[in-house]
Amino acid sequence: MRDNVGMELRVWAPDTIGEITHGTDLGELIVTHLPDLADGDIVCVTSKIVSKAEGQILTATDREDAITSETVRLVAKRTRPDGPPLRIVENHLGLVMAAAGVDASNTADGTILLLPRDPDASAVRMRAAVRKRCGVNVGVVISDTAGRPWRAGLTEIAIGCAGLTPLEDFRGASDTAGRELSVSVTAVADELVNAAELAKGKLGGRPLAVVRGRGDLVLPIGDDGAGARSLVRLGESDLFSMGTAEAIEYGRSLASPR
């Protein structure tokens, strides 16, 4: 007997895609290592290779300076016995991340990697390149690894996307009992990059993956969609604009101005 398969996805990640350096053509890389791409596939790309290909490399030996220059706003800070304080900051992409997303692993010694300058635009370019080379309509998502309040361990977040619905909106939709859904907007772009990460892994040198089976999330040619920018929630709706320690300190200062 075979399973009752209502919905099925396939997720795969190619091995040994080779070294990425400044100027590597990522569109070429994708179609070379994923020759079977089809309409509706979603290509998931680790931000690190986008940064490398775009030359977002600093030879700065001072990672702390790099974090400072990537920071728009300090959200929380904690001292560490064995090094500089951990800073959780909002960066220029609106992402709240430890160390502003500045990375010092998997790069040549004495260099650090910044996030892509405009990951939504990077995704648009990769999507167009795949379309041009193979004539297929894919979605592209770029991911980075981040921590979360209240949860141990790191997961992936979508920091750039093109041709993809980043948020699936069920508002007004009804559940199987005809009642309006309480869960209303799903961050499918984030779900996709986490699915992809299970195939990429952290050690295997597999920075590309494909998710096949959710072609409903891929937009028509000519529509790159709202991008991963739309996944950023800051300002009024942000109940955690400061860390607790910072906010308590701020409250104290308000009450006793000197």
Place this chain on the structure above:
Amino acid sequence: MRDNVGMELRVWAPDTIGEITHGTDLGELIVTHLPDLADGDIVCVTSKIVSKAEGQILTATDREDAITSETVRLVAKRTRPDGPPLRIVENHLGLVMAAAGVDASNTADGTILLLPRDPDASAVRMRAAVRKRCGVNVGVVISDTAGRPWRAGLTEIAIGCAGLTPLEDFRGASDTAGRELSVSVTAVADELVNAAELAKGKLGGRPLAVVRGRGDLVLPIGDDGAGARSLVRLGESDLFSMGTAEAIEYGRSLASPR
């Protein structure tokens, strides 16, 4: 030419598993609808059907009272023009969630659903039931839907698991350049439930899914692992123990005791 497939996952979710009520045998349900389960598969189960099967249903018409009784600690609160304040709280499972995870969709009118009392134990029972009925060694994860600070849209979190490594620990491992990884612990249980959600969807009535291809995360028989409890990060390492507004207010009160 076929793709270079370094690593591959298959994720599927069966349709029409029928109505779940208090007393439904979830082990039976799983093996009935997933007869092809094999060693190393990971079965992902939506918490809602676990709650229903375990009778975690209140006929309370007052959802706010239910949230209060599920609350261990208020983390943040915000008033809403069109109803009671939104409360983000830590519940008895250590999960920080809006409305404590209390759910009023997909349940009979006038009833609300609480989270399973001990989802790790629920997962242990399902794993044992699958083992007993089919002789296969699977991992089981129970997920619920939750929001996140700074990110729009909802994703899944693992709230219970058995026979599964919830956190993949790369500390001490080296990247392809021989440098120690900066990203050190991955919350694979959370990645898995997000992958599963892409096959389950929110509207399709598919609360079960299987992820095949990461058998390396499934523990040997006899070892149920640390459970999803190990994904909870509170206390000392929690930089966001209060919402910003609450912490500012607290800071004020410290500075001016009356």
